[in-house]
Every structure is written in structure tokens, then in C-alpha cells.
Amino acid sequence: MPDVSGTGPEESFLAAYNPADHPPFAVTADLALLAVERGELFVLTRRRASHPFEGRLGLPSGFLGETESAGEAAERIAREKTGLGTSVAVEQLKTYTAPDRDPRMRVVSVAHVGIAATMNARLPKVVADGQTQWTRCADLKGAEMAFDHAEILEDAIERIASRMEFTLVAARFLPEAFTLSQIRMVYAAVWGVDLDPGNFQRKILASGTLEETGERYLASGGRGAPAKVYRPRVTGDPLRPAFLSPPLRRA
Amino acid sequence: MPDVSGTGPEESFLAAYNPADHPPFAVTADLALLAVERGELFVLTRRRASHPFEGRLGLPSGFLGETESAGEAAERIAREKTGLGTSVAVEQLKTYTAPDRDPRMRVVSVAHVGIAATMNARLPKVVADGQTQWTRCADLKGAEMAFDHAEILEDAIERIASRMEFTLVAARFLPEAFTLSQIRMVYAAVWGVDLDPGNFQRKILASGTLEETGERYLASGGRGAPAKVYRPRVTGDPLRPAFLSPPLRRA
DNA sequence: TAAATAGTGTCTCTCAGACAATATCTT
DNA sequence: AAGATATTGTCTGAGAGACACTATTTA
Numbered sequence: 211m212p213d214v215s216g217t218g219p220e221e222s223f224l225a226a227y228n229p230a231d232h233p234p235f236a237v238t239a240d241l242a243l244l245a246v247e248r249g250e251l252f253v254l255t256r257r258r259a260s261h262p263f264e265g266r267l268g269l270p271s272g273f274l275g276e277t278e279s280a281g282e283a284a285e286r287i288a289r290e291k292t293g294l295g296t297s298v299a300v301e302q303l304k305t306y307t308a309p310d311r312d313p314r315m316r317v318v319s320v321a322h323v324g325i326a327a328t329m330n331a332r333l334p335k336v337v338a339d340g341q342t343q344w345t346r347c348a349d350l351k352g353a354e355m356a357f358d359h360a361e362i363l364e365d366a367i368e369r370i371a372s373r374m375e376f377t378l379v380a381a382r383f384l385p386e387a388f389t390l391s392q393i394r395m396v397y398a399a400v401w402g403v404d405l406d407p408g409n410f411q412r413k414i415l416a417s418g419t420l421e422e423t424g425e426r427y428l429a430s431g432g433r434g435a436p437a438k439v440y441r442p443r444v445t446g447d448p449l450r451p452a453f454l455s456p457p458l459r460r461a
Numbered sequence: 462m463p464d465v466s467g468t469g470p471e472e473s474f475l476a477a478y479n480p481a482d483h484p485p486f487a488v489t490a491d492l493a494l495l496a497v498e499r500g501e502l503f504v505l506t507r508r509r510a511s512h513p514f515e516g517r518l519g520l521p522s523g524f525l526g527e528t529e530s531a532g533e534a535a536e537r538i539a540r541e542k543t544g545l546g547t548s549v550a551v552e553q554l555k556t557y558t559a560p561d562r563d564p565r566m567r568v569v570s571v572a573h574v575g576i577a578a579t580m581n582a583r584l585p586k587v588v589a590d591g592q593t594q595w596t597r598c599a600d601l602k603g604a605e606m607a608f609d610h611a612e613i614l615e616d617a618i619e620r621i622a623s624r625m626e627f628t629l630v631a632a633r634f635l636p637e638a639f640t641l642s643q644i645r646m647v648y649a650a651v652w653g654v655d656l657d658p659g660n661f662q663r664k665i666l667a668s669g670t671l672e673e674t675g676e677r678y679l680a681s682g683g684r685g686a687p688a689k690v691y692r693p694r695v696t697g698d699p700l701r702p703a704f705l706s707p708p709l710r711r712a
Numbered sequence: 713t714a715a716a717t718a719g720t721g722t723c724t725c726t727c728a729g730a731c732a733a734t735a736t737c738t739t
Numbered sequence: 740a741a742g743a744t745a746t747t748g749t750c751t752g753a754g755a756g757a758c759a760c761t762a763t764t765t766a
Contacts, residue, residue: 389745390745390746391744391745407744407745407746408745408746408747408748411745411746411747412746412747412748428744429744430743430744430745433741433742433743433744434742434743434744434745435743435744435745435746436744436745437744437745437746438745438746
């Protein structure tokens with residue numbers, strides 16, 4: 211009969227735990243920061259300058275500080291790599307723990323997804339370190355990335371794509387106010403489909419998550435009628451996007 | 462201008478990383494193992510025998526082995542604590558990283574959800590260590606649990622509840638073959654709602670994920686007509702439950 | 713026979729998607 | 740005026756939920 215003392219394996223382990231006795235785990239936060247420009251989806255990447263995977267593209271990443279949660283670390287990384295302010299909202303995605311995912315040592319990575327708002331139809335500025343850049347997600351399909359970052363990116367896009375069915379997260383890709391064709395292009399970019407402008411408009415307005423600003427704006431740049439400008443209807447928490455009811459389902 | 466060398470913070474960190482120099486992170490896999498008996502949802506718990514949270518209920522948990530992924534560790538824990546065979550399928554849920562979640566040291570917990578199949582309408586056997594037991598989830602609502610395990614449990618139930626809308630995961634709570642009222646009671650237990658028997662039957666059969674075995678079985682124990690027995694229609698991967706099309710949406 | 717469960721049928725309402733039609737604006 | 744975009748309207752079919760009704764079996 212095991213455990214006669216009534217003390218389980220993890221309790222006795224921790225009671226006797228001596229840090230120096232065990233090979234440590236390193237814990238990082240990785241970040242897939244997404245943005246949309248001209249109907250195309252981009253992700254923030256860093257080209258690796260050293261071993262391992264030298265020369266390949268990877269996602270920004272960093273170790274957790276001693277008093278920092280993984281989410282806080284991911285937000286810090288987003289701030290450090292972009293010209294965005296303090297308000298980069300990131301969401302935890304999944305944790306990658308394969309023992310050999312980093313050839314140097316055991317590294318557990320808590321991956322996050324974030325969305326960067328496009329202002330004036332331009333991708334946000336990134337630090338000029340010669341490594342950090344926005345990369346078209348379409349160009350990364352099937353491409354070799356560092357570590358398991360290709361898998362993380364794929365999971366990240368799928369997470370946001372599915373969140374967009376039920377919430378207004380898509381608005382995070384845009385400035386505070388935007389036209390319906392702008393947000394429709396965000397949906398189209400992330401889902402990789404074309405959307406009927408009429409049906410899209412009827413559905414997203416029916417969800418009651420948007421309100422008119424009273425202004426009009428010619429988002430298309432060229433011809434056509436200027437469209438009404440909308441903003442998300444404020445719900446209690448500005449970080450949590452409004453809930454779409456009925457949802458905007460993918461096909 | 463930072464990083465003139467072109468070497469980013471994480472690369473230089475890892476290159477210079479010396480395990481003994483840094484306070485290590487411990488990484489555990491926690492498991493919320495769910496089961497349904499007589500229309501009620503249960504979770505596998507362990508009553509803590511020592512500090513911290515002595516006397517409180519917690520979820521089974523264990524450290525990752527050196528060559529073990531978090532998912533493998535969670536499956537190992539499920540096997541060790543129950544009389545179930547090797548085929549306990551678990552899914553990663555979320556990682557909990559608050560710096561003070563364990564008062565003794567920095568512990569990052571990769572939480573998992575699992576489902577245990579109820580055979581002969583009885584919960585699976587658990588190891589007789591005097592600590593491990595099945596606990597009614599309804600009794601844990603608002604109860605004090607060890608660490609952040611109450612939050613993990615809540616997230617776990619929500620995850621399974623939402624998976625059940627689009628897949629046949631509900632069948633994992635049951636033996637290989639079952640009646641429609643049995644699987645309806647799984648839905649009712651996890652979702653916490655009553656379901657119209659007629660509508661449920663029409664919808665789940667329309668999804669095309671079940672096939673008749675040709676047998677009949679009186680699941681209710683007492684009166685009533687014996688119901689047809691069904692089994693999941695096999696799709697390629699036996700671990701991945703069939704996809705419900707159209708889905709069975711919650712209200 | 714009464715009661716409980718299994719299974720089917722019907723009706724209504726909502727919503728999705730296809731697509732036509734009109735309005736508005738720039739070149 | 741021509742062309743592009745914005746916006747509204749119409750039609751059809753699928754599905755959800757409410758609920759009535761029949762069939763089958765045991766107490």
C-alpha cells in the first residue's frame with residue numbers, strides 16, 4: 211500500500227524540494243502579435259541572429275521575471291518591440307512543452323496572441339533593431355520558422371479567427387472608429403474568405419455592438435461613396451470586446 | 462540605439478544562461494478529471510494532508526519529468542490516480558503563472574482537462590490512498606479549494622461544455638455504446654440545463670455522428686420503453702471525437 | 713390501468729446566404 | 740457620364756425551440 215503516511219507524491223516532493231538538486235526549467239512567454247494592413251494579415255517576427263535556428267524567423271519571446279506572470283511578460287514584450295503604448299491587450303494561447311523544443315535546455319513556452327491596431331492604414335512602428343519586422347502571414351504558410359513557432363502562429367490565427375465569430379475583437383485591428391468595409395476587410399483577412407458586403411453589414415449592425423459616430427469617411431481611398439463611421443458600443447470593460455449576438459459565423 | 466550587435470535579449474540571455482545562477486521555476490501538470498454519474502457532474506479531487514492549504518480539496522497534480530511533456534505528465538497522473546487503463550485522453554486547458562500562486566516557491570502549472578468514462582453507471586475506481594475521491598462539482602461551487610484550483614475547475618468545465626457543442630466529446634463520459642437518453646443526461650449535467658428529449662434526439666441524430674448497434678437497452682432502470690443503443694460513428698482518429706454538423710448549440 | 717420513458721410530427725420564428733436594386737461619390 | 744463603393748431590400752432554405760401525440764414497457 212503506497213503512501214501510508216497520507217502524504218502524496220507532490221507534497222513530499224515540494225517539502226523536500228531543493229532548487230540546486232534539479233535541472234531547472236526555463237519559462238518564456240512567446241507572442242504572436244497580429245495586425246492587418248490593406249486586407250492582409252501580418253505577424254511580428256524577429257530574424258534570429260544566432261544559434262539555434264540562425265537566420266530563421268521566430269516570434270518575439272522573453273523569460274518571465276521573478277514577480278511577473280506570463281501575461282505580464284507577454285505585454286512587456288509587445289511594448290518593447292513596438293511603438294504601441296501600454297495598452298496592448300494579449301491573451302494566453304497555449305503552452306508548448308515538448309522536451310526537445312529548444313536544443314539548448316528545457317524551455318517551457320507560454321504562448322500568447324496579441325492584436326496591434328492599424329492607424330492611418332499603416333502597420334505600427336517596430337523597434338529599429340534590424341531584426342524585428344512585420345511579416346505577411348501568407349508568406350509564412352509552410353515556411354520554416356525557428357523552434358515550434360510555425361505551429362504557435364497557426365494556433366494563434368485560428369484562435370483569433372474563432373474569437374471573431376462571437377466577439378468584436380476584430381475592432382482591435384482598427385483605430386477607435388472605422389467604417390464597416392474596414393472591419394469587413396479584417397474579417398476577410400483573418401478568415402481568408404470573401405464576405406458579401408450587404409449581408410455583412412446587416413449582420414454586424416444587427417448584433418448591436420456598434421454605434422454611429424455621425425461622421426463619414428472614404429476608406430477605399432479612391433472612388434465610391436464615403437461610408438458612415440462607427441465605433442464599438444462601450445460595454446463595461448474596455449479591454450473585453452463586446453459580445454456579438456447573434457454571432458457572425460464562419461461558413 | 463540598443464542591440465548594436467544585432468543580438469536580441471533572449472538570445473544573449475540563453476547563451477549566457479547558467480542554471481545555478483537563477484531561481485528555478487517548477488513546472489507542474491494539474492488535472493481536472495471529470496465524470497458523470499446519474500446526471501451529476503463529478504471531478505477527481507485530493508484532500509491535502511499537509512501545508513499549504515492543509516485539509517482543503519485540490520486537483521491531482523505532479524511535476525513534469527525530464528523527458529516528459531505536460532500532456533504526458535497529465536496522462537500519467539490520470540492513470541496513477543484511477544483504475545482506468547492507458548487510454549485516458551486529456552487536453553491542455555490553460556497555464557496558471559501568478560507569481561504567488563504557491564506560497565513556497567515559483568510554480569507554473571499547466572492545467573489539463575480529462576474525461577473519465579462511466580461504466581455500468583458507476584464512477585471509475587480511484588486509488589485507495591485515503592485522499593483521492595470523486596467530488597460533486599455542484600458541491601464545489603463557491604467552495605474554498607487549494608491554490609487556484611477552484612478557478613482551474615471552473616475553466617475546465619466551461620471548456621468541456623463548449624467543446625460539446627461542436628464535437629461528440631460527450632460520448633467520452635459513457636461506455637462504447639449508449640442510449641440517447643444517457644448522452645442527453647451528459648449534456649444536461651455539464652451544461653446545467655434541461656433538454657427536450659424530442660429535440661435533442663432529432664438534432665444529435667441529424668449530425669450523423671452516431672450509428673445504431675441494433676440492440677436495445679433500458680437505461681432508466683425502472684419503467685419506460687427500452688431505447689435503441691448507439692455508438693459513435695468511427696472517424697479516422699479514435700481519440701478525436703466526431704464533429705457535430707450541424708452543431709448542438711447551448712441556449 | 714397508470715405512469716414513465718422512447719420516439720415522431722408539426723408549427724413558428726430567426727437567421728444565413730444569394731443576389732437584385734438603389735444611392736452616393738470620385739475621376 | 741462612368742465606375743466604384745455604400746446601403747437597403749427580397750427571397751429561400753435550414754435549423755432551433757415549443758409542444759402535441761403515439762408507442763412501448765413496467766409497477
